[in-house]
Amino acid sequence: MVLALSLASLASYSCSEPFSYGVTPNAASTGMNWSMGAVLPSVPGLDINGLIYRYSTNKITEDDMKVTIGNSNADGTGYTFRETDDWSGLPGNTITKKFLFNNIPSAQWGDGSIEVEGKGTVEDPLVAYSYRVDFCADPQTDPSCPGYIRPTPQIPDVDVYNALEDEVVVAALDQDPDFQYDEDGNLILDKPEEEEETRLEMGLMAAENAITMLKPQGQSELISQINMQTDINMYYNAQIGGGAYGDVNILTDDGISDNNKALRNNLAQQLLHEQMVQSQYGD
């Protein structure tokens, strides 16, 4: 139980410290000048918190010699780090120095170099940078990072068709006659103009009605005759495409062979029949 609690505590600690640390290989292994891009790991959130250098000088004690180790600023103005060792009047030896920095971002570090001024040479130089990587420099790299925002899926843009913005539709709508609406906004439908019936028409209608009433059978027959005339004309006028349809199926067999299975069946039936007949004479 104690172990479990301890592990939980460790996990919490590692979550709250999203850093990892490391040391670069020897930046001066290939020469007296180096690019930080080739020395530092290419990861975001990297800053340098220390530097250590060591080299040996080969010189005559009486000679003047200065050795300067430094990094220029990334923008080329001034230096991010610069240290000079004055070996003038001193015998050659090996020097080791280390420096601590307050986490200077890697982007500020320009190219590094070892410069020798005076007589003497630098041998076996070693320059190594210690660095820190902040994995939460971009909070979106890990959900446990502070400031992490859960990503939302990208919603594709959908063009919504608005018929009222369609020029063709609008043009079509413009052709419609003007509608009229009442005070409540309801469409006023056009009423067919009712013809005012004149007194003469009224009189004729009355006369027709009187005739109709007197001859109801005749009118019905008249309508029936009209309908019959109409229906018959439809058939008279219709034309059905026709032609001759010749036979196409031809039986090529000249005979049908006997079915052997049927023959066997017949024989079996016959045999059974005979057995039945003979059975009445038995015993």
Next chain:
Amino acid sequence: MKYSAFILAMAALPAAANTEINGMVEAKCVIQTDTSGVYGNPTADKLSTASSDGGVIPVVRYDVAIADYYLAKISHPTEFSSSPALSDTVTWTGETSVSQTSDAGMSAYDTNKVVYGSTTEFDLTIAGSTWFKTTSTASYGFGKAFPGGNYTAIVVAECIAK
């Protein structure tokens, strides 16, 4: 009754208190073993720390916080601290020199060192770290083979206030 007597006694005594003053002096000179030495055995009668003899040169580091207050005093071995029984004399030679420095000016320590007997003394005039290496060679008898066994010798490094 005893209580009353106690009160009287207290009243009769003069007030007194002892107050301590504590002080912590951090070490201004620290010696660390940087590399442990190993004897090589190039010939039957010789033990040597030289790398050419198959040995490893021991290195000690002096970290001095303030300048010009200390002397480094390093002695190479003159006897084995442990070894098989030896019936003949051992001839000892050795040398101590500056191996690395944290300041170019410390390279002058070698020039200004004082050697007496098996001891080498350096004046630590600059604050910082200085690495000292000590070579040691032991020759047994007059071309006599060392008996088989484990040999141990000690380099003594001291930091002495001036």
